[in-house]
Amino acid sequence: MKKLILSFALSMFSLTAFAQNQYEKVMTEKIDKIEACKTPEDFNALANDFQRIADKEKGKWQPSYYAAFSHIQKGRVLMRENKMSELDAVADQAQKFVDQAEEADKNNSEIYLLQKMIYSLKMMVNPMERYMTFGTKADETLKKAEQLNPQNPRVTLIKAEDVYFTPEQFGGSKKKGMELFQSALEKFNSFKPKTSLDPNWGKSEAEYFLSLPAEK
Structure with missing residues (x-):
């Protein structure tokens, strides 16, 4: 009986692991x-x-x-x-x-x-x-x-976008935006998602903006 229970438990564990891997x-x-x-x-x-x-x-x-x-x-x-x-x-x-x-x-x-x-x-x-x-x-x-997470690089990225694209008369700044893109990139370079399925987007966008020529 114990062997049967153990066999059933192992089978259920295998099925659960398989389903998780497929997911x-x-x-x-x-x-x-x-x-x-x-x-x-x-x-x-x-x-x-x-x-x-x-x-x-x-x-x-x-x-x-x-x-x-x-x-x-x-x-x-x-x-x-x-x-x-x-x-x-x-x-x-x-x-x-x-x-x-x-x-x-x-x-x-x-x-x-x-x-x-x-x-x-x-x-x-x-x-x-x-x-x-x-x-x-x-x-x-x-x-x-x-x-909730001051080190979340995507938060800094979106903040950078807001500042970069907001006209100066409404509090925006291209220079400040670029500084925030640089800060976002630094956070991306040290950021590690908790799992392989957690968000990890945004680094290429920060790199794109930082590649733009500085405005005079």
Whole structure:
């Protein structure tokens, strides 16, 4: 009887380990595709892939996180294409998955940073009318993300973007932005994700901005 119980326990352990390995393999494959995405359609398809994983893997924050991140990246592409009227719908899609991720893992700096990025997308639909609402929320959420993990390089990266692209009359500064990009890169160089599936994006963006010629 003891041998039977032991055999059953070992079988269950093997099945659990196999399922976890398959989950990590599929997640890694999808995460590796993020940098290859270029169009809104690319990011939308990837978000759907992560959503399917999230539906199966209840209680794990990373699939929902990456579904939200894919929608946010889709929004950032649309913003560069000046399609501001589409940002609300994209931000709402991202919000659904950020809520799921936060439910699975409270007080996570990475998730708060995505919330900040969602508020920023909302604000960009009409910055003059929405700054006092979504702009303020974005600033508050960024501060919370930094409080939770001051060494998170993505927090410094997004802060650098904000400062770099904000006109000087509204408190922005190209010089200060570049200093923050340098600080972000230094944090990236020493940063180690807790697991292989935790966020590790952003370093190439900091490097890109630092490669730009200094403005006179």
